[in-house]
Amino acid sequence: MAMELRALLLLLLCFPGLQAQAPPAEERRREGGTLYVQCPYTDKTSGDQWKRWCRLKDERCYDLWASTTYPSQIPDRFTIKDHPTAKIVSVTMTDLKAEDSGTYACESSYSPLKRISLNVFKEELQWELDTLQVQCPYSTTWCRREGQTECRVMASTESRSTRSNSKAAHDRTSLMYDRLNTLTVTMRRLQAQDTGTYWCALSSGRTRVMEVVLSVFKRTQQYTAKESGNISVQCQYKNTDYGAVSKAWCKEEAGTSCEILVTTSSGLSGNQRTSQDGRVRIQDDTQQGIVTITMEQLQAQDSGVYWCALHESSGLSRMEEVTLEVSEALSDTEGSSQATPLGNSPTPSSNVNTFILLSVVLSILLILALITSAALCVRLQKLLERTGNQGAEDTYDNSEGTAQLGSTERRESSKDDSKGLKHNNLDLQSQPSSEGPLYCNIEPSQAHRKPQGENVEYAVIAFNQLPRNDAG
Structure with missing residues (x-):
């Protein structure tokens, strides 16, 4: 070898x-x-x-x-x-x-x-329900590439092409030659499953002339709602192409099938219809090219994938895909304030952390309150001691004070500590007076008044008359 x-x-x-x-x-x-x-x-x-x-x-x-x-x-x-x-x-x-x-x-x-x-391949990016047009020079066949060697014929000038409204891709494809003998390929009502590699070819797909890589994307919408709530969905389309076509609202089942819930009608009742259970309504505005679907009294089992679709005898052609998620409503005993999105409920660890944080905050507040109370008590005690000392000093000063009424003065005092009674006798010798003895009670004005049994001070003042001077 x-x-x-x-x-x-x-x-x-x-x-x-x-x-x-x-x-x-x-x-x-x-x-x-x-x-x-x-x-x-x-x-x-x-x-x-x-x-x-x-x-x-x-x-x-x-x-x-x-x-x-x-x-x-x-x-x-x-x-x-x-x-x-x-x-x-x-x-x-x-x-x-x-x-x-x-x-x-x-x-x-x-x-x-x-x-x-x-x-050199041509790349085509399209949306669902769009129309693809490709010019294939020197070609007679439009085929879809499958595997490494096979190219399945979709349409060919060598056989009569069909223009029916079949859902199958090969029945939605047509061919036409122009004046320059260039083949024009047209694919209508594109769907996501049309994504793939195609050839402009000769001899029933055996000889490649040009390659086209087609990608078809879905238009999608997403909605979330609560049980017993409502939603309204709008899907747009080209009214010039599909205004006269019936529309449908269906729920996607396993595989590619879609269960029809409600459809529009071009009959006497107009383009608005209601489902059998009365919870779904569909309305088609053919002037604006908008289909409006309303779902009421939503339930948790309404969650899923829906289609706005063209409804034809050949089947359904998806216009837009709508994903709906309906979350369960909380019971009355739980309270509306406890409502949280599904999957976002607080975990036990978060509750423990919250409890610890609250405990720390309350402890700090309690310590601050104790410190404040102690400071107020100390301040109040000092204020009371200051007030008592000042009152005692004022009482002593008033009891000892005397008036100089004459040249000579005699003062006698006696105190009874057990009764708190004070007697002051003043014998004043002054100028003769015709008046008799003068009695007065002296009560300190600056001392704080006390209830019954308070200390009272009495003073007896006697004036002794001197011998009159006849000469005077």
Whole structure:
């Protein structure tokens, strides 16, 4: 086996023309992309010889004017350069188009250096219910790629194409030739399951002319509600295309089936209908292209996936997908304030943390209250002691105070500590007076009055008359 490989390699090196028998290298690019190819050559391929980049068709290489001999005639999208030192010819193709798909070759003085099988695919991004149109030059067949080799025919000019309203993709596809003999492929009412790889082909899909990668996306909406609540859903459509088509509201079941709950009608009752249980209403505004669905008195089992859909004899075609989640309402004993979204209930660890935090806060408040009470008690005690001392001093000063009424004074006092009664006798000798003895009670005015049994001070003042001076 090793000897055979060495012999084959030796033949390729000695006879470069045999390289043309090698299968072409596969290159796949998106439209707008760039292809860069390097074509090596041997010493026997003189660097003075011209090099070119051509397209093969029916085993013939048609010149694209991408040549080192006429560099001024190279298209803007093509670049070809010869690197004699490295013995490499490099080719660059920019801004690739789907029609650039095909087989290409590097040649040196009509000796093939390398072959490339280029596949430039067209990428199409569409929404459900949109319409796809593709122009396929030199094609007769539209097929869907399945597996590595099979391409299932969707429509072909070799057989009569149908334009029925069938839900099947091949029955929603039509072909038409224009004046330039270009085939136009039309796919209507696209659905997500139409996503895939398609070919513009010849001979019933055996020969690829152009590849189209189609991606169809669903329009989606999401709603959340509580039990016994209501929701209103609106779905838009092109009224020019589907205004006359009946609409439906259905709930998705296992697989791709959808159970119809309510449909519109073009009869005498108008485009508003109500479900059998009276909880679902549908209304179609064909002027604005809007379908409105209202669901009332929701229940937990209403959660699920719904469709706004076209309702035809062939089946349902989804317009939009609506996801609804209905959460259970709390019982009256729990109180409305305890309502929380499902899955967001507090955990036991969070309750423990909350209890610890409250305990710390209450402890701090209690300590502050005790400190404040102690400070107030100390302050009040000091205030009472100060007030008592001041009152005693005032009483003593008042009891000891006397009036100087004459030149001589005699004072006698006696105190009975057990009764708290004080007697002050004052014998004042003064100028003679015709009046008799003067009695008065003296009560300290500055001392605080006490209840019955308080200390009372009495003073007896007697004036002794001196002998009259007859002469006076």
